[in-house]
Amino acid sequence: MQEVRANPDLLSFVIPVYNEQEVLPLLYSRLCEIADKLPCPVEWVFVNDGSSDRSWSILAELAAKDTRVKVVDLTRNFGHQAALTAGLDYARGEAVVVIDADLQDPPELVFDMLERYREGYDIVYAQRVKRHGESWFKLITAELFYKIMKRYIHKDLPVNTGDFRLLSRAVVNAFAEMREYHRFLRGMSAWMGYKQIGVSFERQPRAAGHTKYTVRKMFRFAWDAILSFSTLPLRVSIYFGLGVIVFGMLYSIYAVARYFIYHDLVQGWASLVVLQCVIGGTILVCLGMIGEYIGRIYEEIKYRPLYMVYRTLNTSLMSVPPRSVIPETRRRNRGTRD
Numbered sequence: 001m002q003e004v005r006a007n008p009d010l011l012s013f014v015i016p017v018y019n020e021q022e023v024l025p026l027l028y029s030r031l032c033e034i035a036d037k038l039p040c041p042v043e044w045v046f047v048n049d050g051s052s053d054r055s056w057s058i059l060a061e062l063a064a065k066d067t068r069v070k071v072v073d074l075t076r077n078f079g080h081q082a083a084l085t086a087g088l089d090y091a092r093g094e095a096v097v098v099i100d101a102d103l104q105d106p107p108e109l110v111f112d113m114l115e116r117y118r119e120g121y122d123i124v125y126a127q128r129v130k131r132h133g134e135s136w137f138k139l140i141t142a143e144l145f146y147k148i149m150k151r152y153i154h155k156d157l158p159v160n161t162g163d164f165r166l167l168s169r170a171v172v173n174a175f176a177e178m179r180e181y182h183r184f185l186r187g188m189s190a191w192m193g194y195k196q197i198g199v200s201f202e203r204q205p206r207a208a209g210h211t212k213y214t215v216r217k218m219f220r221f222a223w224d225a226i227l228s229f230s231t232l233p234l235r236v237s238i239y240f241g242l243g244v245i246v247f248g249m250l251y252s253i254y255a256v257a258r259y260f261i262y263h264d265l266v267q268g269w270a271s272l273v274v275l276q277c278v279i280g281g282t283i284l285v286c287l288g289m290i291g292e293y294i295g296r297i298y299e300e301i302k303y304r305p306l307y308m309v310y311r312t313l314n315t316s317l318m319s320v321p322p323r324s325v326i327p328e329t330r331r332r333n334r335g336t337r338d
């Protein structure tokens with residue numbers, strides 16, 4: 001395809017870091033190698049997401065000798081998606097690559113992504129054809145998750161993609177305007193449209209360290225993804241409730257009939273108790289479902305910032321954008337480099 005766009009005048013990498021002391025030196029040297037071959041200057045925005053190991057001091061050392069290393073240090077662990085958001089806010093490049101610190105996403109893929117970028121695509125997501133070194137549990141749950149998401153939640157969600165992707169400045173600006181608290185960046189970027197395309201790669205095992213996504217965090221993440229994009233769970237509880245009511249009505253007809261035919265209704269006590277439980281349970285499930293959404297409404301309406309920044313290196317500390325509106329001046333400043 002013909003190229004319609006020039007290389008970005010600055011390419012940013014957004015790298016969330018949570019207790020990654022083992023991989024950081026490795027990652028840095030890999031990134032340097034790539035930077036030498038890239039057709040444009042780069043900056044690496046490392047977001048230290050409240051690491052409790054030596055990640056911060058390693059990053060500080062790197063930042064002292066290389067000004068391309070920018071570090072944003074959050075006040076505590078805000079989670080992967082919030083850290084990514086912080087990185088996107090601080091990135092100054094005309095194009096931004098979002099990448100994990102653990103080298104599971106091969107940074108070399110950036111060359112392919114840039115090619116697509118020059119062809120005019122605004123979102124180039126990496127699509128994994130194979131995953132190495134991950135447990136069968138993770139593989140199966142991930143597969144199932146994408147099936148469900150695609151079928152019921154968001155038909156445009158590309159399967160088998162992570163957050164590893166290249167975004168044009170227009171898309172990064174669009175993200176800056178979407179400040180919802182429960183974030184699912186992949187879903188959000190599917191939602192926003194623009195010209196999107198995938199490039200495929202084989203997911204590598206972690207270079208060092210271990211996964212920071214516990215099973216609990218993973219389910220929380222999947223739950224967020226589903227609830228923030230659909231009210232299907234609410235509807236499911238309604239259908240379930242309706243089902244139970246119909247069952248209850250049929251059962252009462254059966255009980256009355258039995259009374260007239262066999263005159264032994266006292267024995268029906270057990271079934272009454274069962275019905276009580278089923279109906280009571282359904283009501284609780286439905287209430288819980290509604291509660292989930294109300295809880296979300298509450299969290300959204302507080303308009304808390306998505307993260308807090310403690311200190312930065314090689315980049316000036318900005319005020320954290322409020323959740324409600326991005327001030328006009330900030331928006332205008334975007335895309336221009338310091």
Ligand code: UDP
Nearest residue numbers: 016017018049079080083100101211212213
């Ligand atoms: N991460 C983060 N905050 C967290 C959890 C993870 O910034 O609370 C970072 C982590 O350092 C890594 C990326 O997010 O760079 C992906 O995490 P991980 O590799 O543990 O997830 P997995 O690849 O196992 O899904």
Ligand code: MG
Nearest residue numbers: 100102104206
């Ligand atoms: Mg990983």
